[in-house]
Amino acid sequence: MAGKTLFDKIWQAHEICQNEEGQSLLWVDRHLAHEGSFHAFNKLRERNLPVRHPEQTIGIADHYVPTVSRNLIAVQPKVRNVIEQLVDNCSRNGITLIGLDDPRQGIVHVVGPEQGVTQPGLLMVCGDSHTSTHGALGALAFGIGASEVAHVLATQTLWQTKPKTMRITINGELAPGVTAKDIALAWISRLGADGARGYAIEYSGDVIQKLSVEARLTLCNLSIEGGGRCGMIAPDAKTIDYIKGRPYAPQGEDFDKAAEYWQTLYSDADATFDQEIVFDGGDIAPTVTWGVSPEEALPIDASVPDPAEAETTSKARQIADSLEYMGLKPGQKLTDVEVDRVFIGSCTNSRIEDLRAAAAVLDGKKCKVPGIVSPGSTIVKHQAEEEGLDRIFLDAGLEWRESGCSMCVGMNGDLVASGERCASTTNRNFKGRQGPGARTHLMSPAMVAAAALNGRLTDIRELQE
Ligand SMILES: CC(C)[C@H](C(=O)O)[C@@H](O)C(=O)O
Numbered sequence: 001m002a003g004k005t006l007f008d009k010i011w012q013a014h015e016i017c018q019n020e021e022g023q024s025l026l027w028v029d030r031h032l033a034h035e036g037s038f039h040a041f042n043k044l045r046e047r048n049l050p051v052r053h054p055e056q057t058i059g060i061a062d063h064y065v066p067t068v069s070r071n072l073i074a075v076q077p078k079v080r081n082v083i084e085q086l087v088d089n090c091s092r093n094g095i096t097l098i099g100l101d102d103p104r105q106g107i108v109h110v111v112g113p114e115q116g117v118t119q120p121g122l123l124m125v126c127g128d129s130h131t132s133t134h135g136a137l138g139a140l141a142f143g144i145g146a147s148e149v150a151h152v153l154a155t156q157t158l159w160q161t162k163p164k165t166m167r168i169t170i171n172g173e174l175a176p177g178v179t180a181k182d183i184a185l186a187w188i189s190r191l192g193a194d195g196a197r198g199y200a201i202e203y204s205g206d207v208i209q210k211l212s213v214e215a216r217l218t219l220c221n222l223s224i225e226g227g228g229r230c231g232m233i234a235p236d237a238k239t240i241d242y243i244k245g246r247p248y249a250p251q252g253e254d255f256d257k258a259a260e261y262w263q264t265l266y267s268d269a270d271a272t273f274d275q276e277i278v279f280d281g282g283d284i285a286p287t288v289t290w291g292v293s294p295e296e297a298l299p300i301d302a303s304v305p306d307p308a309e310a311e312t313t314s315k316a317r318q319i320a321d322s323l324e325y326m327g328l329k330p331g332q333k334l335t336d337v338e339v340d341r342v343f344i345g346s347c348t349n350s351r352i353e354d355l356r357a358a359a360a361v362l363d364g365k366k367c368k369v370p371g372i373v374s375p376g377s378t379i380v381k382h383q384a385e386e387e388g389l390d391r392i393f394l395d396a397g398l399e400w401r402e403s404g405c406s407m408c409v410g411m412n413g414d415l416v417a418s419g420e421r422c423a424s425t426t427n428r429n430f431k432g433r434q435g436p437g438a439r440t441h442l443m444s445p446a447m448v449a450a451a452a453l454n455g456r457l458t459d460i461r462e463l464q465e
């Protein structure tokens with residue numbers, strides 16, 4: 001019998017049956033719900049259906065929460081209403097809520113791993129595309145749409161077509177200044193934003209093994225930006241250590257038993273993937289986006305592309321369109337691009353290691369441009385404060401905010417002004433993502449900090465020499 005991939009092992013363990021079209025009915029271990037879940041709860045209410053397993057859902061307020069203070073009185077009624085609907089839907093249905101004032105509050109994809117909700121071998125869903133993040137701990141985790149969320153709430157199961165599998169192997173070693181964010185932007189720019197469309201991705205190789213758990217979360221978070229259905233990394237000793245002792249983790253003997261099972265979750269040596277991609281980690285440079293899709297990314301020492309040099313006319317048109325929106329000139333050096341502000345936050349890069357990396361660059365220095373730092377969770381915020389990182393950010397001239405999605409998507413009103421350019425640790429640089437007319441450049445936390453200091457996109461390696 002042929003070997004199984006990590007993905008196959010978890011899929012098979014959750015498959016209840018198949019229908020005639022070949023779709024599988026899957027058991028959902030854990031469901032995370034943010035404010036956007038109101039559509040699904042409304043659907044249930046319309047049909048008078050109860051939540052089948054309320055203990056397997058956790059509500060977390062993140063997308064709309066204010067970050068200046070926790071005072072809901074001060075926020076727009078529309079925003080307040082969406083948060084209150086989450087509170088109401090959770091309390092009516094007996095669902096645990098990690099609300100605005102909860103000490104565990106934070107971005108759903110930061111809180112899951114932090115609380116030990118995310119574990120190897122689990123099937124996890126959330127009505128949010130970046131649910132791929134949780135695969136970093138060896139879970140099968142993917143985003144679902146509103147009607148699927150309603151199906152999960154009503155049945156704790158989900159119909160899915162089995163995706164094809166892709167392994168992205170990164171061998172060798174990363175050069176100084178290169179992070180998980182750069183790995184992600186590099187593979188997405190090489191394969192394209194559609195490059196992994198519909199595939200379940202597994203990341204492997206020496207570079208991945210050496211990444212910290214937090215860096216793995218960053219990498220898996222961005223899987224969706226390359227089209228991946230999910231991104232996974234086989235659990236190892238680092239994963240098991242990370243989970244041990246967290247509130248939702250199994251305790252005592254149960255933990256040992258779980259850890260024994262977790263160690264069986266890897267792709268067998270003779271397992272085959274529908275696609276294999278191999279990169280050398282040493283070929284990856286600190287990377288920034290110049291356009292309006294995460295695939296429009298280049299090494300920081302490169303220049304803005306010239307539509308005249310594009311391979312096809314449609315590509316030329318696409319580049320010209322991106323440059324126009326971004327207010328950039330063909331051939332302009334990326335390091336000459338001036339920024340108006342910075343944002344450090346989002347489920348991609350707002351964990352403690354991210355904040356430490358940014359603070360290390362800013363320590364004792366002053367930023368040329370303003371910006372916001374929004375920690376990924378309230379726990380990360382407190383830890384950062386204990387380490388004095390908040391002082392470093394404040395002394396450098398940045399704002400130290402509460403935790404939430406904040407300027408990643410601006411649903412709470414944290415917006416980049418039209419025409420302004422923002423160096424951002426987030427995951428999407430789509431037109432208008434951080435506000436109508438806003439221009440976003442994606443990069444790692446250290447690179448954002450460097451851009452803040454110089455008021456322009458900056459090669460982090462210059463500062464590290
Ligand atoms: C609002 C939410 C559904 C959305 C998502 O699905 O990812 C958001 O988190 C995003 O990052 O664009």
Ligand code: SF4
Pocket residue numbers: 062063107109128130346347348404405408409426427
């Ligand atoms: S931080 Fe950004 S990407 Fe992450 S869940 Fe919130 S809006 Fe989506």
